[in-house]
Amino acid sequence: MNRRQIVAGNWKMNMTLEEGTTLASSIIEKLKPSQTSVILCPPYIHLHSLSTLISGISNLSLGAQNCHFEKSGAFTGEVSAAMVKSTGATYVILGHSERREYFHETESMLAKKVNAVLSQGISPIFCCGEKLESREAGTQEEVVRTQLEGGLFHLDAEAFSKVVIAYEPVWAIGTGKTASKEQAQEMHHFIRQLISHRYNSELANLTTILYGGSCNPGNAHELFSQPDVDGGLIGGASLKADDFIAIINSFPKSE
Ligand code: 13P
Numbered sequence: 001m002n003r004r005q006i007v008a009g010n011w012k013m014n015m016t017l018e019e020g021t022t023l024a025s026s027i028i029e030k031l032k033p034s035q036t037s038v039i040l041c042p043p044y045i046h047l048h049s050l051s052t053l054i055s056g057i058s059n060l061s062l063g064a065q066n067c068h069f070e071k072s073g074a075f076t077g078e079v080s081a082a083m084v085k086s087t088g089a090t091y092v093i094l095g096h097s098e099r100r101e102y103f104h105e106t107e108s109m110l111a112k113k114v115n116a117v118l119s120q121g122i123s124p125i126f127c128c129g130e131k132l133e134s135r136e137a138g139t140q141e142e143v144v145r146t147q148l149e150g151g152l153f154h155l156d157a158e159a160f161s162k163v164v165i166a167y168e169p170v171w172a173i174g175t176g177k178t179a180s181k182e183q184a185q186e187m188h189h190f191i192r193q194l195i196s197h198r199y200n201s202e203l204a205n206l207t208t209i210l211y212g213g214s215c216n217p218g219n220a221h222e223l224f225s226q227p228d229v230d231g232g233l234i235g236g237a238s239l240k241a242d243d244f245i246a247i248i249n250s251f252p253k254s255e
Contacts, residue, residue, distance in 0.1 A: 004208045005224075006164060006231040007248045008039035008125060009238025010065060010093060011046075020046040024053055026241035031060065036231065036248055039063045039091050039125075040238075044079050051088030063091030063125060066099055069112035081116040092117045093233075095127045095151055097170045107150025114151060118159050125164045125233065126152055127212070128191075132171035140169070141190050148194055157199045165191060165209045166233040172213025174235060181222045184211045188228035217243050220250035 015023060020042050031038065041063040042050060054060045068078035084092055094117065095110045105113075110126075117124045128147040130140040144167070152163060167187050172179050179187075188209045196204035211223050212233035223229050231251075237243040 003206050003230055005036045005251055006039060006208050006210060007036055007244075008041055008063060008091070008093075008164075008166075008210065008231075008233050009244055010096070010212075010233055010235050011040070011042045011238060012065070012098070012235060013043060014239055015042060015046070017045060017049070021049060021053065023239065023241060024050050027244060028054065028057060028060070030241055030245045031057070031248070034059060034248070036251060037061065038248055041065050041091070041093055041125075044084070044087075047084065047087035047089045055088075061091060062087070062089040063093060064089050065093045065096065067092050067094075067113060067117065069109065069116045071116070081113075081120045081122065084117075085120045085122050090122045091125055091164070092122060093125045093127065093166075095147070097127065097129060097131075097168060097173060101170075107147065110151040111154055114155070114163070118155070118162060123162045123164060125166055125210070127166045127168050127233070129168040129170055129173075129213070135169065135171060140187065144187065144191065145194060148191065153198050157203055160195075160199060161203060161206065163207070165207060166212050167191060167209060168212035168233060170213075174214070176214050178214040178216075178219050178223070179211070181226050184223055184229055185226035188226065192228055215247060217246035217250070220247040221252070224251050 039061045064084040067081045094113050099105045114124050128144045130143040134140050134143045192204045208230040210231045210233045211229050215232040216237045
């Protein structure tokens with residue numbers, strides 16, 4: 001396979017500074033060198049100190065969970081892409097369903113955030129995924145198409161090549177109800193087709209598409225064995241070093 005395998009841990013709003021340092025140290029201790037890129041996405045407050053902790057570990061990087069689209073200014077409580085980059089982080093999760101739902105992030109805001117992140121030479125991990133009612137109505141592909149068209153497809157091919165996509169069906173997030181391997185493969189294949197139509201098949205084949213939603217050591221292997229699933233964006237299971245490491249070791253070729 002010629003595209004990158006990634007496992008990213010989205011810590012969400014968990015871990016004090018001390019707890020996060022302990023978790024990251026434990027992950028570092030257990031992490032074996034491999035072709036899989038591992039990205040820790042803690043709350044902002046951890047980024048700088050974890051950056052020092054992980055320095056020199058070639059397959060480990062850091063990401064933020066969000067950023068603002070403006071460069072600087074009177075936006076109390078917000079953090080810019082340049083600030084994220086200055087900590088040593090190289091990724092930013094954008095468009096997570098929790099941000100879309102609780103913080104009313106729209107496609108046009110996300111398009112601006114994507115631009116802000118890319119302008120700093122770092123990469124968005126762009127989340128998409130349908131809610132349960134769309135899955136039940138069979139409109140999941142339309143939902144995901146609208147999200148990608150609104151947030152990403154304004155990019156030119158060169159800029160798009162820096163993007164990682166995460167498909168996270170909302171009904172699978174934090175529910176213990178994961179998408180079946182067939183559902184995941186079907187949507188990942190659909191996303192790759194959309195990229196191919198918008199750009200070209202070469203770029204589509206090079207784009208890393210992660211699955212997220214109740215991914216755990218028990219289901220990661222079958223999900224990661226699907227031809228269009230290139231890894232995972234892990235929530236709850238990324239807060240336990242052993243589970244996270246087990247997921248990282250779940251790719252077929254790392255058996
Ligand atoms: P869970 O793995 O806890 O379901 O969360 C997935 C997620 O939202 C990752 O961004």
